[in-house]
Amino acid sequence: MPKAKYKADPKxxxxxxxxxxxxxxxxxxxxxxxxxxxxxxxxxxxxVEALRRQVDEGxxxxxxxxxxxxxxxxxxxxxxxxxxxxxRTMYENIIEKHFDPIADMRLCDIRNSHFxxxxxxxxxxxxxxxxxYITFKQIIRMAVSDCLIAPNMEKMIVTDNFxx
Numbered sequence: 788m789p790k791a792k793y794k795a796d797p798k799x800x801x802x803x804x805x806x807x808x809x810x811x812x813x814x815x816x817x818x819x820x821x822x823x824x825x826x827x828x829x830x831x832x833x834x835v836e837a838l839r840r841q842v843d844e845g846x847x848x849x850x851x852x853x854x855x856x857x858x859x860x861x862x863x864x865x866x867x868x869x870x871x872x873x874x875r876t877m878y879e880n881i882i883e884k885h886f887d888p889i890a891d892m893r894l895c896d897i898r899n900s901h902f903x904x905x906x907x908x909x910x911x912x913x914x915x916x917x918x919x920y921i922t923f924k925q926i927i928r929m930a931v932s933d934c935l936i937a938p939n940m941e942k943m944i945v946t947d948n949f950x951x
Contacts, residue, residue, distance in 0.1 A: 791828035802831040809842035811934040842937065851935050855897060856882070856890035858935070862926045881922045885909060894935055897927070899944050920945070 793802045803823035810818045822834045853861075859882045867878050888908065889901045902923055909915040924945045930936040936944075 793828040793831045795828075801825055802828050804831060804835060806835045806838050807842065808838065809937045843939065851893070851895055853894040853935065854890065855886065855892050855894055858894045858930060859886060859890075859926055862929050866925070866929060877918060878922055881915075881918050885915065885919050886923075894930055897936075897944060899946060902945055 793804055795802050801823045802825070803821060805819040806822055807817045808820045812818050820838070822831060822838065824830045824834060863875070863878055863882060867875055870878075885905060885908070888904065889897065892901065905919050905923065906916050909919060924941075927936065927941050927944050931938055931941050
């Protein structure tokens with residue numbers, strides 16, 4: 788008979804462990820959440836595996852307080868502050884004018900449908916669609932590297948199949 792992976796706490800009777808939730812602490816270490824159950828070691832193992840699956844799918848992300856517009860402006864200030872004036876103006880135009888429909892959404896709530904909506908709203912302007920795509924992808928990529936969005940979400944949010 789296999790040995791149980793987790794042991795119950797003798798005082799409380801709970802099986803517990805810490806599991807990574809797909810986010811990081813400010814110091815860069817992995818953020819872990821407590822999981823516990825009174826049922827069994829196998830049940831706790833199922834809970835850990837379910838959390839791991841959610842992290843892999845990108846459906847388990849710690850909410851953050853950034854709105855999409857706040858983070859866009861932060862991205863512009865940090866990443867594009869040394870660009871030429873016209874390039875910076877182009878990015879500001881895309882952020883302030885074309886990202887306006889989703890400006891007040893939380894960054895962690897952005898999905899592919901929002902990206903597709905922005906592209907669709909500018910579908911009569913192919914160059915603008917390219918600029919929206921480039922800007923949006925760079926912003927999402929930085930959000931992933933800042934650990935504000937799960938790593939696998941970038942490919943799920945920004946797709947290459949958009950009308951031009």
